[in-house]
Amino acid sequence: MNFTLEPPKHGGDLAAWQRLEQNADHWLDLSSACNREPWPIPESLLENSAKLWYELPDPFVLEQAATTYFGQAPLAIGAGTQQFIEVLPSLLWEKVQRKKVLVPAVGYQEHSYCWRKWGYDVSEYQEVSELFSADWDIAVVISPNNPSGRYVSEQESEQLKALLDDSERYLILDEAFLDATPEHSWLKVPLPRGCFVLRSVGKFFGLAGARVGFMFADQAFLPAIQSLLGPWPVATPALHLVAEALKDSAWQDEALASLAERHDYFMATIVPKLNTLFDSQDMHYTPLFYTWQLDQEQAVKAFSALHSVGVHVRLGQGWVRLSLPAGHEMQRLNNGLVRLLQGHQLKELG
Template identity: 80%
Template sequence: MNFELEPPKHGGDLEAFLRSENLDPNSADRWLDLSSACNREPWPIPESFLENSAKLWYELPDAFALQQAANEYFGLAPLAIGAGTQQFIEILPALLIEHAKSKKVWVPAVGYQEHGFSWRKWGYDVREYQDVSELLINEWDIAVVISPNNPSGQYLTSAQSEQLKVLLETSERYLVLDEAFLDATPEASWLNGPLPRSCFVLRSVGKFFGLAGARVGFMFGDQAFAASTKSLVGPWPVATPALHLVTQALKDRDWQAESLASLTERHAYFEANMVPKLNTLFDSQDMMHTPLFYTWQLEQGQALKAVHALHSVGIHIRLGQGWVRLSLPAGHEMQRLNHGLVRLLQGHQLKELG
């Protein structure tokens, strides 16, 4: 085990960025922060909750109502509810340490880096793959798949899903399927059909619902792992106020439908008005997107220049190794983004980027 590894960096880090640049952290409200991939039009916290939630801070958490709401929303009872999908990413190496045939695990080279980090901490031999197709032709005992992948935007195809299910059903392998970004495209979820007994599916309310601060996630899998999972998660992983809020969010079908419609409308506007400007700014049209974010692949030096240029007009985005990512702005944020891009493309910053 190695618990001294340096943890990965994440988006949604505007205040940390401001501190690192010796800028006033209190100026965060003056920036347009598109660095995370969460819904910029999140589920609205009800006024009634804000006015009457004091008693929730005095009660120990009881997840029964959320269990029922999750069962109805996902169509399947979760194996466990935890402090975001991150908690399950942390415990899965311990959960499988005595079940898998070996300590070899395959994770995507591009994707949420906490997956590989968690397995490495527990002493697993972590190997990276570039494309899911590699899992279909190589031997492995544990693998992690992210669909849709953040930041690449790639989904599992129907053919890949069927092939992976066959592998799980005909061999002693374990698959961790991270579907944290799938709520806006639920038709692609493995939860829609019989789940292989050696598969664990992770879902989150931090992305589509935009409730990242609630720290609530769900893990689905074989009930044979229920006792071990409960032991590793602990008795009260989610605070009482978060349990109540997320229960209401999962039941709010009207908002869910309205949010899907809003995402469609915002994408149409973004692609027509922002994407051409961003293609020019990044000097790249190598772009993929999901309902919640857009990612451009570009040379690292160009990526750094583009991020610095956007910072000069108060826009913060996510910088990776050879890619940049923007969350889809809220409707009311579009004009602010457009204004910043116009300033850059009309000014000297464009010359520097060229």
């Protein structure tokens, strides 16, 4: 084990930027990829939540709601998908001999970090198709990938399932961003041997602070995962909150309609301006976020230009990502872009 590795940095670090720059307290924060119109916590739940802080967690209600929502029962409920990413290396340590792990070169970096931390031999791949001929014991696939926006295709899914059925390999499928496009989920059918699917309520539902995630896998792993998670990994209020969100099918339908409506406006009104600002049309998206691939110098300049009009986005190595704004945020973003494109900063970006 190597516990001296430097952990990956997370999020857009809005608070850090606010400490560095003046007048940053009222920035429009589009650096997160979570739904900007999150599930609204009912007043009745808030009014009755006090007693929940006095009770030890009982996951039964959430297990029932999750089984109905996802179409199959979760193997475990934990403190976000992050907790499962942390424990999977120890869960599978004795299952594989060579410890050869493949992770996507672009994607959530905790996957790579956690396997490396536990001493696995970790390599990176660029395309999912590389997994069909590569040598690996464990592979991580993210669908849709954040920040690339890429989904695993139906054909790729079938080939990966065949690989699992015909070998002793293990696949970690991170579906944390998939709720808005459930037709792509592997949870539609029974999972193949060796597959672990991770789901989150922090993205589509916007409940990142609840810290609740789900793992789906073969029941044979239940004793081991319970031992690794320990008792009560999720607080009682979070269990009840997320159960209500998963049962709220009316809001889910409204949220999908809102995402579609906001996307249409964003594509028609905002994207052409961002294409000009970024000097790039190399953009990929999911229902929750949009990512432009840019020259790194251009990305840094564009990031700074957006800051000058009070818009905070996520800056990566050669990419800039924006979450889909809420409906009431669109005009503010549009006005800021108009000011940028009419001003001198466009010349500096050119």
